[in-house]
Amino acid sequence: MPYRITIEEVGAGSVNFNCSDQQTVLRGMEALGNRGIPVGCRQGGCGVCKVEVLEGTYRKRVMSREQVSEDDENAHRVLACCIWPTSDLRLRVIGKMVDAVRKTGTAAITVAG
């Protein structure tokens, strides 16, 4: 059955969509063209879709320790591509598409003298 997912603090309001327990929260968001959580590898590796689950329960799969520490995981800071809802969920986006090259120009990048 579908659960109601609420992403808080997206722009001026929040984003809501339905997601079945057979679909990850990230795929559920993407499937009908919703936005709010950055989409990267969708396989637990890159970390751009990190969220904090504020309310609700979910199933999860293994994700990169480089992106999600044990403390994170225990505090429900997880990757949206690696969780399946088992109740309605309320969450907040933590992850970012960090694009250092375009956002900061050459200055922040190592250039050999």
Next chain:
Amino acid sequence: MSMTGVLRPGHAAIRVLDLEQGVNFYKNVLGLLETGRDNQGRVYFKAWDERDHNSLVIRQADRPGIDFFAFKVQSKAVLEKLDADLKAYGVTTERIPAGEMLHTGERVRFKIPTGHLIELYAEKTDVGNGMPYVNPETWVPDLKGIAPVRMDHCLLYGGDIDATRKLFEEVLGFSLVERILMEDGKTDLAIWLTCSIKAHDIAFVRHPEDGKLHHVSFLLESWEQVLKAADLMSMNRVSIDMGPTRHGVTRGTTIYAFDPSGNRFETFCGGYQWYPDMQPITWTFDNVGAGVFYHDRKLNPAFLAVVT
């Protein structure tokens, strides 16, 4: 360049979050052949048309990414010479004994300025491509999955791509084929290097974090096979990043997608042939979109931000 030194990419060693899930993906979805497992828990694969024992090695770890990328060199004498040349250039090298990887000879390993471990080796067991060396057929039937013909190249992300380029050119005999410039019109954002007549054998993108993997690439033989690969990815719910489309750089037709641990891989076809009398092609920063994704003429957000 007459292919007497570094011959070609030989193997990529990558980390996966769940070994059996990785094995299932690389064997049944990408369609590589499993060729062995060692006592370190590593699983070895080759593409069907490759003759050497392995070209992709996976191991389970708590984070995905690349452990090392290797090139095969022409002979043991060349291996000795390149080791000496690297040392003379100021690079610290390490010898890894024959047999440490299954069916693989002694390896010379060193770290490049972008933080990646690169290896050179001269020997790997020829297990053949499933067809005899006398009067062979033209292809092997009953292959599974996408079934690329070979592991072709990789794209790595790290900081000092200038010093890495210099090392590849001056010590290993690679040449610059294409480049994308940054906004200043001088600094390279990305470089494509070849040790053969391929448009690329390895490529680098400038990135604030060292040692990162953008993708390992596998060669298909036609554009139709690239389309079929996308069908197989959808059937198997593979996470596709981009494509099927074409790169402006190298002109290859391509799909970027992710393995079950988030390591990006590419299935591609084409690209032009390069000879050492050809000057490099340059893409300016305002055309980076067309250079990377020729049809869309824009980058997707993941190209510069999503790596393992």
